[in-house]
Amino acid sequence: MKLELRHLRVVCAIAEAGSLSKASSLLGLAQPALTAQLHRIEALLGGKLFERDHKGARPTALGELVLERARVLLPAFSRLQEDALRLVDDTVPADRYRVGAVNGPMLGGLVHRLTEAHPGAHVSTQVAWSGQELSAMVAAGRLDYVLVGVCGDAPPPSEHGLTWHVIAVEPVFVLMPEDHPFTLLEEVELAALRDTQWAVVPGDGCFGDCFVAACSRAGFTPRTMYEVDINSCIDLASSGDAVALCQPTFRRTPGLVAMPLAGAPLRWRHLIGWDPEGPAAAFGPQVLRYAAEAYRETAERSPRYSGWLPGHPEYGVVPHRALV
Known part of the structure; x- marks a missing residue:
């Protein structure tokens, strides 16, 4: 995973809110998901960004550095988008x-x-x-x-x-080879997949963090998650190298089955x-x-x-x- 603008927005939201609980409410995330995301950001940057106690969350020296740069980069990026769009001809057909x-x-x-x-x-x-x-x-x-x-x-x-x-x-389904023994079941328990590798198509939402939180509720920490395009998801699932998280409407593909997870832990x-x-x-x-x-x-x-x-x-x- 690489550092992205959405990660900087999360760091700024925590600093402005003063605590993870308040930031999770502002961001519309469950607190465990926000905590997991913060840990992933800190792992990317190589150190703690906040000191946390009963009084809230206070930026560390590394956190202050990241916040200083983020408060320059985020507005600059927004202005870049706005200026670029204004330069494009906006003439289009009426219908x-x-x-x-x-x-x-x-x-x-x-x-x-x-x-x-x-x-x-x-x-x-x-x-x-x-x-x-x-x-x-x-x-x-x-x-x-x-x-x-x-x-x-x-x-x-x-x-x-x-x-x-x-x-x-x-619900979120899982994509696996049709000869996998779990395809004989009506539904697959998430905990039964604790030893697998995972594949998912990337996006800019909180799905990765919600998945980690769902696995935590099921009693395990997920192993490697590959962020890949759709074709690579299919390849990894077909070869058995990963179970792909997929939409239940996933188009039928020879050799693969999209299976529901018991209790629909991800929505x-x-x-x-x-x-x-x-x-x-x-x-x-x-x-x-x-x-x-x-x-x-x-x-x-x-x-x-x-x-x-x-x-x-x-x-x-x-x-x-x-x-x-």
Whole structure:
């Protein structure tokens, strides 16, 4: 893992809040997940960033150095994004749907529905690892809608003033070879995978920390986690070198099975956001409905997931009234 801007934001949030408990509330993270993330950041930087006691968290000398640099870098990065976006020509067709998406199951189905229902419209897409990056593009008028995923009850990107709706809530499955003995079970206990290596597609949320916290609740610390692209996840799972954490809608791949984890210890929410003051807001409910239809169709193509859903009614497509 490399040091990223999101890590600097975490360090600044802890310093400003004065304690991990207050910072976890501000960041929308469970305190164990934030503590695990801080430990990973400290491991990257080679020392403790905060002295912690009953009075709160106070920066160490190393922490003060990191905070000093972070308070310069973070505003500079935001200004760079804003200035770069202002230089781009913003002229677009009147009838348009510009959709940004982080890795998810419904972009293709959404594009199909948009082009079918609006044959004269200009539909364009942009994908990225970062929901923050795409949300900033919506706020700047470079995109109309953004599809993101967030872990558990974590909030969506909030600094850009977008309106957010929940499309669907889903459990996290694990991808393993079809000849693995666990594929004969209905569900896999997370603790039964304590000795495995792990693979996951990267993102800018708290999923990695929530996974570590879930493993801790199951009584173990996970071994190596490879952050790789989707194809590498498939390769590592196929070879048996790692169990890949995946969405339950993962497209069927020869030789691999996506298995549910007992008790669904990890949960994922798919969201759509738009600028409530922008012209795209008028069509937001319609695009939300298309996205929900696309998710439902994708879920139905997964026999194991579609068979799992009836026994877990809290998962799947969420009624459109749900608003974040």
